[in-house]
Amino acid sequence: MPLLDVKNVKKIYTTRFGGAQVQALSDVTFSVERGEYVAIMGESGSGKTTLLNILAALDKPTSGKVLLNGRDLATVKDREAAAFRRKQLGFVFQEFNLLDTFSVEDNILLPMVLAGRKYKEMQAALEPLASRLGIQGLLRKYPYEISGGQKQRAAVARALITKPQIILADEPTGALDSKAADELMRLFGRINREGQTILMVTHSVKAASSAGxxxxxxxxxVYHQIYRGEQTDEQMYQKISDALTVLVSGGERHE
Structure with a gap:
């Protein structure tokens, strides 16, 4: 059974006064196996953000189903949605979404605090994770005192601290310089090889070329997909670039 199973998802929005309907998603079907690293690409307005919101249980499809580990996300009640997201999903955002009035440590531990975990349990989870991500020396600092790349590492730590089923990353390199972006993609590759499932929405060909x-x-x-197989990052980069050229030109998909 796939970890994430998206079946014939359609999303139609009705405008504010009910005068018109906008179809954001028409028929999205795909699955993600446990331990996969999947990137989603498409032009602005293609439905990527709508899809990510549905996968994050922030929105519900008009029709179709999204199953996470066999559970239909539509059955998650509003009152339990926040707790469900904290436990099952990890989020990495373009703008980091760190609280400047909290230390890096407090930002990372926030999901566990909200879940009512004990301090000893939180520290036991934090220490090996901070070491693994190379941010031990940043824990007492505040977000405004560290670089963009360091902020994103802290955000990744926050996403991982609850051991989620899947990480959902929304343009995670969008606010980073090229060096920090490369470091983040190497980090994503490493945590994926350690078994973490990742689904990333990105406009960056270079970021996408690190995915499987x-x-x-x-x-x-879903118009087309590319599997890494034995291809290098450079070969993936070229294949993705070629596919995007066809996508933008409106041509037929190719393998």
Whole structure:
């Protein structure tokens, strides 16, 4: 059974006064196996953000299903949604979403604090994770005192601290310089090889080329996908670039 199973998902929004309908997703179907690293690409307006919101249980599809480890996300009640997301999902955002009034340590531990975990348990989870991500020396600092790349490492630690089923990353390199972006992608590759499932939405060909599979969304549906196989990052980069050229030009997909 796939870890994440997206079946014929459609999303239609009705405008504020009910005068028109906008179809953001038309028929999205794909699955993600446990331990996969998948990137999603597509032009602005293709439905990527809508899809990510549905996968994050922040929105519900008009029709179709999203199953996480066999559970239909539509059955997650509003009152339990926040707790469900904390336990099952880890989030990495473009703008980090760290609280400047909290230390790096407190930012990382926030999901566990909200879940009511004991201090001893939180420290036991934090110490090996901080060491693994190379941020032990940053824990007492505040977000405004560290670089963008360091902020994103702290955000990754926060995403991992609850041992989520899957990490959902939304343009995680978008606010980083090229060096920090490369470091983050190496970090993603490492934590994926250690068994963490990752699904990343990105506009960056370079970021996507680090994934094991790339899905392309066009007109609200999965249009094409590329599997890494034995290809290098450079070969993936070229294949993704070629696919995006076809995507933008409106041509037919190719393998």
């Amino acid at each position: 599979r790339v899905l392309f969304i066009r007109d609200g549906a």
